[in-house]
Amino acid sequence: MGPLEGLAYGFSIALTPGNLLACFIGVVVGTIVGILPGIGPVGAMALLLPSTFALQPATALIMLAGIYYGSMYGGSTTSILINVPGEAGSVVTAIDGYQMTKKGRAGAALAVAGVGSFVAGSLGVVGIVLASSWPAEQALRFGPPEYFALALAGLLLLSRLSGGSVLQAFVLVAIGLALGTVGMEPISAIRRFTFGSIQLSQGVELVPVIMGLYGVAEVLLIAEAGLRRAQIVSVKLRELMPTRTEWRQSAAPIARGSVVGFFTGLIPGPAAVLSTFISYALERKISKTPERFGHGAIEGVAGPEAANNGATAGAMVPLLSLGIPFSPATAILLSALVITGIQPGPLLISQRPEVFWGVVASMYVGNLLLLILNLPLVGVFVNVLQLPQHVLATLVLLLCLVGAYSLNNSHLDLWVLVGFGIFGYGLRKLAIDPSPLVVALVLGPMMEKTLRQSLYMARGNVLEILTRPLTLTLLILGLAAVAAPVVMRRLRRRPVSEAPAQPAR
């Protein structure tokens, strides 16, 4: 199926009433969790994952993906209006967005953020279509060694990029991989690390781990901060129109942000957050008036807001084309695929076209819905913040508890939820990003399987595995990502005279 044919087919799937409703629910939930500081897109997706078990695979994915990109819209709203980013992808927006609000240009900032997100989301759909078929075709020739190397390189890259020290990220990767080995071992049916528990022999569920790390941990932080009620600026609809100058200043940053965001999204790492920082730095660098940044420059809203939406689209590419998630959000999408009975991987596009094209087309529909919903109804959504924080926090916790229990009707999942909630709180206090743990937990079983298959194929000869060109390239890339900053620092510290005349390539 060609791209145009595929998209047309995708729209015929995405526009059926059921899928349209799923998309609508997804983007509304996404907008609300984007606005609320307590619960982010990852927590909300984990919370709603069990409710998708009974749905068609395409419908389930459409709804969950809607939460993912919808939260990027919602997050910008509170950044701009009250200087409180609803989620991490909108932190940068608050810098100039809130300054614009102080100057009475809140409406313009919201409109530019909305339009920028829409443009980036729409371009991102085109990007997914163009970027997915090539890796999927390549991956058809992948053997176990390539898959293992790909997952390992992804984890290494993620550890380098997730902020904080690589060492801490590696510890989290080890914890995630170790958790992935708990339960019945598929080849020999030996129970590992189950301490005799029947529930544990089914393994550690991803959902309570994510709900704990991203939902409960966040609520514990709110509890620590104590009672606060947001001061909300009311925005009148007629103030929503940016002036002609503002449009002209935003157009190029939106275009650049979309591209920067999409490509950042392709790389394993906290793409949505990272892309906003890159876009902001880029805009300030090429601006003729960099001194305006930080004092309400509309470019500082337009670029990053486009970038974070572009990044959510880019992050879908490895998931849809290779079946490998590199972020907690796409990890949840992967488990939704698996639970609804789909084998994720390079064959998804050809064997389950309704899922691939349906989801891609729904992202375009969803972005349009978000633009329509967000601009006129921004005041309505912001009212969610009127809900007192302690009530909100308590209700989110109750939802996490019921949600975790309802997965398997097991107490074990509750304890996992609470345990990882407290652990996640500790990580937040130390400013450590938990995503390497989550991604490692998801990739772990696949890595073990492919590693053992590779060794078996090569009769234990590691050299035979390492001499496969693609495997070697991927491993070198991953190691280089971890080693490069250390090497660079060493080189820089060395006096100029000692530096090699010809830099090694």
Place this chain on the structure above:
Amino acid sequence: MTERLLALAVVAASGAYLLSALALPSGTPARPGPGFFPLAIGAFGVVMALAWTLSAFRRVPAAGGHPGAPVEGFGRVVATAGALVGFCLLLSWVGYPVAALVFVAVLLRWLGAGWKSALVIGLTSAAGSYYLFGVLLNVPLPRGILLD
């Protein structure tokens, strides 16, 4: 302080993991067994956790922080975590509706709500969530002393 405690806990956990991994049949490189991958992770985990602990103990605490001083609001964190643990313990004993009511009402009260609003919100959320999950979505929530 938090970092050192967390790092030590991870050292202990990864050590225990490595020890139990040693008990699994690891096979040979040509025929890796069920213990092969856990062994590799365990070794990696122990090394990384030790390195983390070392760096955490070497680092001088940030100038602004008072080591050992209680963080403002930490009591509320302990209360919230306690409420979560309480819910897990209560659930199989008194059933979901009562556990949810107690959890919401007590936590709201601890976090600063008045008794009346804590009770009202507790009752509505317990009943509402039971109806949504237990009745509409057919989750077999423990019914407990109230409904059995």
